[in-house]
Amino acid sequence: MTAPQQKARENTREYIHPNGLVIELNKDFSAKENDNGFIVEPAGGSNQNVRFPVEIKISLHKGKEFSNDDLLKREDAGNRKISYRTEKDNGGSGGEAYSFTGFEKISDGYIKYSQTIQSKYSEPDFQTIWETIENTSVKK
Numbered sequence: 001m002t003a004p005q006q007k008a009r010e011n012t013r014e015y016i017h018p019n020g021l022v023i024e025l026n027k028d029f030s031a032k033e034n035d036n037g038f039i040v041e042p043a044g045g046s047n048q049n050v051r052f053p054v055e056i057k058i059s060l061h062k063g064k065e066f067s068n069d070d071l072l073k074r075e076d077a078g079n080r081k082i083s084y085r086t087e088k089d090n091g092g093s094g095g096e097a098y099s100f101t102g103f104e105k106i107s108d109g110y111i112k113y114s115q116t117i118q119s120k121y122s123e124p125d126f127q128t129i130w131e132t133i134e135n136t137s138v139k140k
Contacts, residue, residue, distance in 0.1 A: 016139065021060040021111070024135040029128075036060055037111075040132060052094055052118040056129050058136060062109040072103070077133045080104055082113075086123065095120030100129055106138055 014024045015031040015038060023031060023038055031038040037059035047053035072083040084102035095118050102113040113136075115129045 012135075017060070019060050019062070020139040021058065022137045022139055023058060023132065025132070029132075034059075052092075052097075054117075054128070056113065056115045056132055058132065059112045060109065060138065061112060064109050066103040066105070066110045066112065068103075077104075077130060080133075082133060084113075086126070088123065092118070094118040098123050098126075100126045102129070102133065104133070104136075111136065111138070 011027045012024050013027065013030075014022060015033075016022050017033055017037055019036065021037050023040070025031060025040065028043055029040050030043045031040050034057075037057070040056040040058065041047050042054055047055070066083070068083060072085050075082050075084065082102045082104050084100060087099045087101075089097045089099065097116055097118050099116045100114065104111040104113070113129055113133055115126060117124045117126070
């Protein structure tokens with residue numbers, strides 16, 4: 001894995017995967033590399049102290065198409081089109097579990113984004129994953 005690099009934008013780090021996937025994260029988050037991309041978590045190990053950890057998964061799938069079914073919503077994230085869906089499931093004592101799964105078509109495949117959040121009150125706005133999507137790219 002390429003070590004994170006300080007960016008010109010203050011308090012951010014850039015992570016570059018060998019497959020070309022690039023994410024830029026603010027200093028409050030860090031990324032661990034996996035086979036197809038990254039797992040983004042809060043920096044400093046704060047996930048170790050919670051029952052429902054904060055985690056965003058980002059993966060690059062070259063040479064493949066994602067299933068673009070009619071259930072997907074579409075949103076702009078910066079200048080890019082994201083197809084996504086949210087689902088609610090029984091979570092537990094901390095509230096319902098809400099899952100976000102998003103897909104971004106790229107020239108030779110797609111990027112998949114996913115996150116599950118537990119909430120007692122209502123469906124979350126998934127602000128962190130939307131910010132991560134806006135700061136994700138693929139090196140040519």
